Amino acid sequence: MSLTVLNVLVAVVIAIGFAALNAAYLVWAERRGAARIQRRPGPNINGPFGLLQPPLDGIKLMTKQIMIPGGADKILFMVAPVLAMAPAILSFVTIPFSDTIVAHNMDIGLLMIFAFASMGALAVLFAGWGSRNKYSVMASVRAVSQNVSYEIPMLITAITVVMITGSMDLKTITAAQTGGFWNWNIFPSLHSPLMPLSFILFFICSLAETNRAPFDLGEAESELVAGFHTEYGSMGFGLFFMGEYANIVIGASLTTILFLGGWDCPFGLFPGVWWFLLKIYLLIATFIWIRWTFPRTTIYGLLNLSWKILIPLSLFNLLLTAGLLKVF
Amino acid sequence: MSAPIQLQPGETFILNVGPQHPATHGVLRVKMEMDGEYIVKAETVLGYVHRMHEKMGENRTYAQYLPNLSRLDYLGALGYTHGHVLVIERAAGIEVPERAEYIRAITVELNRLASHLFWFGCYVMDLGGFSPLMYALEDREYILDMLEAVTGARLTYCYYRFGGLYNDVDDDFIEAAKRFIPRMRKSLKKYAALVTGNIIFQKRLEGMGPISAEMCRKYGATGAVARGSGINFDVRKNEPYSVYPEFDFDIPVYHEGDSMARYKVRMDEMEQSLRIIEQGLAKLPGGPIMAEKKPKNIKLPVGDFYQAVETARGSFGIRIVSDGDKNAYRLKLRSPTYSNMHLFDEACEGMMIMDALAFMGSLDLVIPEIDR
Numbered sequence: 001m002s003l004t005v006l007n008v009l010v011a012v013v014i015a016i017g018f019a020a021l022n023a024a025y026l027v028w029a030e031r032r033g034a035a036r037i038q039r040r041p042g043p044n045i046n047g048p049f050g051l052l053q054p055p056l057d058g059i060k061l062m063t064k065q066i067m068i069p070g071g072a073d074k075i076l077f078m079v080a081p082v083l084a085m086a087p088a089i090l091s092f093v094t095i096p097f098s099d100t101i102v103a104h105n106m107d108i109g110l111l112m113i114f115a116f117a118s119m120g121a122l123a124v125l126f127a128g129w130g131s132r133n134k135y136s137v138m139a140s141v142r143a144v145s146q147n148v149s150y151e152i153p154m155l156i157t158a159i160t161v162v163m164i165t166g167s168m169d170l171k172t173i174t175a176a177q178t179g180g181f182w183n184w185n186i187f188p189s190l191h192s193p194l195m196p197l198s199f200i201l202f203f204i205c206s207l208a209e210t211n212r213a214p215f216d217l218g219e220a221e222s223e224l225v226a227g228f229h230t231e232y233g234s235m236g237f238g239l240f241f242m243g244e245y246a247n248i249v250i251g252a253s254l255t256t257i258l259f260l261g262g263w264d265c266p267f268g269l270f271p272g273v274w275w276f277l278l279k280i281y282l283l284i285a286t287f288i289w290i291r292w293t294f295p296r297t298t299i300y301g302l303l304n305l306s307w308k309i310l311i312p313l314s315l316f317n318l319l320l321t322a323g324l325l326k327v328f
Numbered sequence: 329m330s331a332p333i334q335l336q337p338g339e340t341f342i343l344n345v346g347p348q349h350p351a352t353h354g355v356l357r358v359k360m361e362m363d364g365e366y367i368v369k370a371e372t373v374l375g376y377v378h379r380m381h382e383k384m385g386e387n388r389t390y391a392q393y394l395p396n397l398s399r400l401d402y403l404g405a406l407g408y409t410h411g412h413v414l415v416i417e418r419a420a421g422i423e424v425p426e427r428a429e430y431i432r433a434i435t436v437e438l439n440r441l442a443s444h445l446f447w448f449g450c451y452v453m454d455l456g457g458f459s460p461l462m463y464a465l466e467d468r469e470y471i472l473d474m475l476e477a478v479t480g481a482r483l484t485y486c487y488y489r490f491g492g493l494y495n496d497v498d499d500d501f502i503e504a505a506k507r508f509i510p511r512m513r514k515s516l517k518k519y520a521a522l523v524t525g526n527i528i529f530q531k532r533l534e535g536m537g538p539i540s541a542e543m544c545r546k547y548g549a550t551g552a553v554a555r556g557s558g559i560n561f562d563v564r565k566n567e568p569y570s571v572y573p574e575f576d577f578d579i580p581v582y583h584e585g586d587s588m589a590r591y592k593v594r595m596d597e598m599e600q601s602l603r604i605i606e607q608g609l610a611k612l613p614g615g616p617i618m619a620e621k622k623p624k625n626i627k628l629p630v631g632d633f634y635q636a637v638e639t640a641r642g643s644f645g646i647r648i649v650s651d652g653d654k655n656a657y658r659l660k661l662r663s664p665t666y667s668n669m670h671l672f673d674e675a676c677e678g679m680m681i682m683d684a685l686a687f688m689g690s691l692d693l694v695i696p697e698i699d700r
Contacts, residue, residue, distance in 0.1 A: 034458070034459075039466065134341065214528055223351060223682045294456075294457060295457035295523075295532065296456025296457070297531075297532070298531075298683065301528075301532075
């Protein structure tokens with residue numbers, strides 16, 4: 001019994017540590033990447049290559065006073081940032097980094113991650129409503145409708161993968177894809193020739209789920225000032241910021257597990273955690289690259305894309321996969 | 329704690345955009361009556377940076393007033409001082425050497441390019457794309473360096489004098505300008521590939537904020553706004569001044585009247601400005617840069633004088649009523665953005681806020697120039 005408690009504690013500490021470290025250093029990577037794209041140096045003063053920038057930013061944010069705007073709903077205002085960060089950290093618990101490194105494997109790991117991911121919308125709604133700011137309310141309403149409409153095609157695409165693998169256990173899903181890149185779910189197999197398309201669908205949905213450009217309508221800097229976190233300063237803002245990056249890591253991990261074979265090596269050699277990390281960081285680099293290349297879409301363009309293109313496509317893919325699974 | 333907000337169905341609320349909003353690029357306030365995300369009515373509120381430039385023109389001598397003109401539109405300042413020196417020279421009958429006029433045309437076009445580049449970057453940033461701003465600023469930096477070398481200032485130039493120029497251009501400037509032209513052409517191709525060809529960008533601009541030619545005439549819109557609505561009017565062609573008749577250049581006109589048309593007009597104008605600079609550098613005559621006979625204290629004859637010039641934002645007019653004294657009796661500035669901005673109230677009705685702000689960016693507003 002005591003051993004299990006210790007195990008859980010160690011797992012939670014590692015998960016929080018991994019999430020926080022990733023969030024902090026992805027901010028640095030994003031700023032350096034953006035600077036490279038925009039032909040400017042970026043943060044390079046503090047430490048070698050500016051590597052001390054994230055901890056210093058953290059200290060700065062933590063030493064700032066928490067300002068609650070007059071008339072705001074204090075409880076919702078304070079709960080929202082925690083609610084933005086907590087589900088992202090909890091989701092790390094069930095992600096298998098390799099066949100041995102997983103904090104707590106669950107039969108319904110995929111379902112758990114989606115359940116926690118949809119709590120992110122709640123955080124945004126609380127933040128917008130609790131701030132008592134017209135810009136925040138508008139932004140949070142946008143963000144929630146965006147999250148709702150993108151979770152549907154994302155889930156349908158995930159169900160396609162679950163149908164092929166026959167399991168919601170993330171470890172089993174990955175194990176079914178081992179043995180070289182031809183076994184990965186992204187590549188067309190007998191199951192469904194549309195798998196590359198559903199990979200792209202899933203990738204677009206995870207971009208939209210994390211409220212990042214070109215779908216950053218919840219923040220929409222040039223329209224709604226700073227969106228749902230307009231009124232947040234100090235660590236409240238810091239938690240939203242870290243939550244966003246933690247969600248990016250979750251999104252990239254999930255994409256890797258469902259489509260890119262998790263910890264599997266493309267050539268069938270030396271599978272391990274390094275392949276998993278390499279894949280998720282490549283995906284994250286793509287996230288960053290996309291953000292600094294594209295302008296923002298409109299809210300109706302975004303919803304049209306989801307309801308008129310992504311959902312019918314993912315449903316069609318689901319049907320096709322089901323049919324082909326029955327035939328073969 | 330105050331009472332919770334309870335909106336009845338169909339009830340609207342007031343949203344204050346500005347005076348400190350990132351999309352207005354200055355201290356412009358737009359009072360929007362909103363129905364959800366839709367704008368029912370918008371009202372632009374001016375006056376946050378009003379500095380009484382017109383009144384100052386009546387209290388200062390003409391030469392003292394010259395630096396004021398570059399404080400109107402800080403992004404394309406040379407065009408405004410050009411208008412002022414032209415009206416004074418015509419009224420006082422001062423002959424300007426040809427070399428000075430050529431250099432004026434070259435520097436004004438360089439300034440127009442710098443202004444359009446800044447607009448381009450900021451506009452894409454308004455739409456959520458950050459990187460093109462940095463590329464545009466890098467190109468603009470070359471222009472500012474060149475202009476700094478000859479004028480001594482980077483933004484608020486006071487380079488032109490009544491009867492000529494403050495300073496002659498040197499070989500370095502000419503070399504730098506010649507190097508800059510092919511570089512800029514390459515950059516324009518890059519912008520076309522990166523921004524104009526982007527599907528999200530096209531979807532956001534096409535058909536957005538349509539302005540009819542009648543509406544342009546009603547509000548007196550000029551510049552790229554009018555030319556994007558199919559009105560072929562450019563002061564450089566229609567009421568030629570300076571040495572513009574000697575250059576071979578086109579006026580880009582688009583008939584759609586949407587944000588994309590205005591965007592394309594400005595992008596094409598950059599290309600045309602490059603052509604003018606190229607020809608100006610090739611034709612640049614020698615000789616003095618300052619008129620020989622020029623009164624020390626300029627006094628205009630009694631009368632009413634008006635001069636329009638095409639600045640980066642549209643037709644800028646300066647009207648001076650003189651009673652024969654060394655400063656103006658009455659002075660009126662017709663600033664292009666002031667007229668262009670008033671379109672916004674009418675045109676944005678029924679738009680969503682994100683489209684309205686994207687539309688506002690396409691008008692290329694510079695607030696100090698509206699408020700004067």
